[in-house]
Amino acid sequence: MALSINTRALSQSGNKAQDIARLAEMRPVHEAFKWFQSHEADLRKLQLTMVKIPAPPFGEGARAQWLHDRFKEVGLQEVEIDKAGNVVGLSRGTDPKAPLVALTAHIDTVFPADTPLTTRIEGNKLYGPGISDNAAGVMGLLATAAALKSTPALKHVSGILFVGNVGEEGEGDLRGMRYLFQESKWKDRIGSAIVLDGAGVDSVVTQALGSKRFEVVVRGPGGHSWTDFGTPNPIVVLSRAVAKFSEIQVPSEPRTSFNVGVIQGGTSVNSIPESASIRVDIRSASAAEIDAVEKSLREAVTAAVREVQDAKSKKGIVSYEIKLIGQRPAAELKPDARIASVIRAVDAHLDLRSQTRRASTDANIPLSMGREAISIGAGGTGGGAHTVQEWFDASGRDLGLKRVMLAVLALAGVNE
């Protein structure tokens, strides 16, 4: 008999908490939980090893190969690195026709290839760039797969597709998830997705924060600081543009933000630069507000170019270009989605008072396609994300892993 959670039956009978309790009490599920407790030391070792393998945006290959080998070790089937660079492996279900439950975690980091990837341990606390975001998430994949393998009596109905995906951070622009849901051989077989991102058990991302990212490049003739004095300077143009742009007002509801995150340009102190560039990130719960901030950015750049150009027109001209370098769709999970009632019931069972949040995660892609997806943490606690001081505290990680296991099994259905 299959124990699976059916939203309609649940909302009518109101017994979803009972279904989760019944699932949690099954002997094989208990055995899987025990694996989490008895293998915490192994998980820490793996997590530190993984962090030392560089995975900068667009350079995830070495880490993908490492994860590919781990996926094989934990007994997953059909393990491969797909065309996008995602590592995919399947835990087959008893019903090969049932829609798959995808459990995903991004493997890329924000750190450039030359970042020293040094790690250290202080008690339960692990330090290293990417140790929480998203080595913690990847450990969630490996622990779940390993616990399933160690419990052959635990048979799930739907197959569980494990995915270590590329391209979540920065200019990766969710390309791993886009490929998985739009092009891969699995795209029509995935029924729901749980995205593991970072540490924690305190939140559920059900709303996808939209964003647009731009690179603004200004070019000029350049020249010698002394002999070509007066030639329009791209750094000056961009500085003026940033000053104007940063003064715009954005609403607090719908919450909207913007950031100038990178500025580059010039070659030496005594050269007028030939080019300079900035990168800008705009986010909002509302697509219309994103467009409004984009318009302000364009106006600020045009005005700055015009001002510098008017004053220096005899000494050559500057040109500019505003390129869209990233776009993440805003979307949200339907309130009656099955995955929403499953995670609510799991959290109630585990006595977790989790908050529903809006964020930009890999779940943006399935959510924007009307598919069922959430993003949650993989247990423990973490901090300092996107800095080299990043840490992960593994204390109580097994609670987060139980939460992941219960949610995945509830979605997949279990044979009693």
Ligand SMILES: [Zn+2]
């Ligand atoms: Zn992340």
